[in-house]
Amino acid sequence: MKSISLYVNRNSFVHDVDPITKLIYIAFAILVPIIVPSFTISFICVGISLVLLAFAKVLRKTVPVFSFVFLVLITVVIIQGLFKPENETVLFQLGPITMYQEGLLFALTITLRVLTIVSAFMILVLTTKPSELVESLVRKGMSPSIGYMIVSVFQIIPEMMAAVSTITDAQRARGMETEGSFFVRFKAFLPLMGPVVLGALINTKERAMALEVRGFNSQVQKTYLYEEKTYAYSRLIRALLLLAIAGALVWRILS
Amino acid sequence: MNKIVVEGLKYKYPLSETLALDNISFSVKEGEFIGIIGRNSAGKSTLCQAIVGLVPHFYKGAYGGKVLVDGLEVKTHSIADISLKAGMVFQNPFTQVTGSKMTVYEEIAFGLENIGVPRTEMINRIDEVLHLFKIEHVKDHNPFDLSGGQMQRMAIASIIAMKPEIILLDEPTSQLDPGGSEEVFQAVQSLKNQGITILMAEHKMEKVAQYCDKVLLLESGKVVDYDTPEVVFSRNDLDVFGVTAPVYTKVCQALGVKKKGADTYPVTLKEAEAALKEMRR
Structure with missing residues (x-):
């Protein structure tokens, strides 16, 4: 079955780290560069994330995401470099186009912020199963219903897509045109989406009943098939990360 | 001892004009295997759902009479409470897949996690039902990738792993080939031998006759007959009720x-x- 999750199954210590520690790492990688506004710190944060991604052997999987992000960032660089109101110092000129230093520096700050956030999230998304993440959050006290909603999306959406293609085939077999001009496609839209939506509603009702009889709303203390994933050094790592955030805060307040 | 007692049960779905269940009374003893037969929309599924509490708790609607499941009155207890006593397998195996689990193994664990079964016990029970329903070879597959028959067996296994004292099966063999149906009936038979009470809505009359202790014949929400298979199938007016012997x-x-x-x-x-x-x- 096609999965819409980006998780990549590899063997690495990054994969072994529990999801909560990864969440704390995300907080660290986002907060510290904001609290301490220096380029060096931002570079270090991006660097750490990239090294971790490399250790997790998923660096290649990040390429499509980063290239999409860069596409957006290039426009930021161009617009800020050319038109930021505070622009004074001319950096270089290309014909009628003038690039200014202030704008470029500002664009660099934004770029680094985005990169720290994207790379930190990528560690979580690429090396953690969605179900594992949700399960550890449920253990920490998140409502199982919300957890179910999040996890089931990853399976129910591909199932609905499969239903769409089945219905498309069925309607085609009855002679409906589904290809051709925009108008033809538009006309085919309703007879395709009607059954999909109605079917999904009926399925949801039946699934809700099936969940009920399997004790989904039971008040009993839940147990888990798998033992909670713990990484030998996760306490140490968490402590260090939290300490780094606190340290950054203290530095900011004092200076 | 009576495991299930139904007294004068009447039920009407919301927005419906007619009674789906009309003055139904019967009782089932512990360890009995009851077959529920009747034409489509005779009320077989509704009756099954009335015993696990989906009727009236899930649907609401007008409800009268009394259903006692192992001493619990259905009307005054939640579905979660009743699900510890009575488990139900539905017609459509596809919509019984929770969608929150990545493998068949985890899927079967879902119900056990909810009712708080300890881990070692959970693993034992899962291995047991995987073996009982011959789906060990697909235990690491995604539940949605199974064939209809495998999915149906997984759905039954998921309920049986919860070890309810009463099991309701609503046309559990609709997607199975003759061999698969036979396996399911034999598995159900072995559960009956362990003292579990079973109610099954089913259209395969040869199987019902072979395995069931008693047969409940329904027609438009009313009980027509409730007796041994020999007596019910010897009636000469069966085709009036859309049933063939x-x-x-x-x-x-x-x-x-x-x-x-x-x-x-x-x-x-x-x-x-x-x-x-x-x-x-």
């Missing part, structure tokens, strides 16, 4: 061969064979 019964009926020393026709191959051999002598 097992083929062995029909043959013996046509030949006028009754069971030895009884006023009923044979309902299984074995009985028919014995009766016909007796006649030839």
Whole structure:
């Protein structure tokens, strides 16, 4: 079955780290560069994330995401470099186009912020199963219903897509045109989406009943098939990360 | 001891004009295997759902009478409470897949996690039902990738792993080939031998006749008959209720061969064979 999750199954210590520690790492990688506004710190944060991604052997999987992000960032660089109101110092000129230093520096700050956030999230998304993440959050006290909603999306959406293609085939077999001009496609839209939506509603009702009889709303203390994933050094790592955030805060307040 | 007692049960779905269940009364003893038969929309599924509490808690609607499941009154207890006593397998195996689990193994664990079964016990029970329903070889597959038959067996296994004292099965063999149906009936039979009470809505009459202790014949929400398979299938007005007797019964009926020393026709191959051999002598 096609999965819409980006998780990549590899063997690495990054994969072994529990999801909560990864969440704390995300907080660290986002907060510290904001609290301490220096380029060096931002570079270090991006660097750490990239090294971790490399250790997790998923660096290649990040390429499509980063290239999409860069596409957006290039426009930021161009617009800020050319038109930021505070622009004074001319950096270089290309014909009628003038690039200014202030704008470029500002664009660099934004770029680094985005990169720290994207790379930190990528560690979580690429090396953690969605179900594992949700399960550890449920253990920490998140409502199982919300957890179910999040996890089931990853399976129910591909199932609905499969239903769409089945219905498309069925309607085609009855002679409906589904290809051709925009108008033809538009006309085919309703007879395709009607059954999909109605079917999904009926399925949801039946699934809700099936969940009920399997004790989904039971008040009993839940147990888990798998033992909670713990990484030998996760306490140490968490402590260090939290300490780094606190340290950054203290530095900011004092200076 | 009576495991299930239904007294004067009446039920009407919201927005519906007619009663889906009309004054139904019967009782089931512990360890009995009851077959529920009747034409489509006779009320078989609704009756099953009334015993696990989906009727009236899930649907709401007008409700009268009393259903006692192992002493619990359904009307005053939540579905979660009743689900510890009675488990139900639905018709459509596809919508019983939770969608929150990545493998068949985890899928079966879902119910056990909810009712708080300890881990070692959970693993034992899962291995047991995987073996019982012969789906061990697909335990690491995604539940949605299974064939209809495998999915149906997984759905039954998921409920049986929860070890309810009562199991309701709503056409559990609709997607299975003859071999698969036979396996399911045998698995259910072995559960019955462990003392579990079973109610099954089913259209395969030969199987019902062979395995069930009693048959409940429904027609437009009313109980027409509730007796042993021999008595129910020997009725000569079955087609009025959209039901056909097992083929062995029909043959013996046509030949006028009754069971030895009884006023009923044979309902299984074995009985028919014995009766016909007796006649030839």
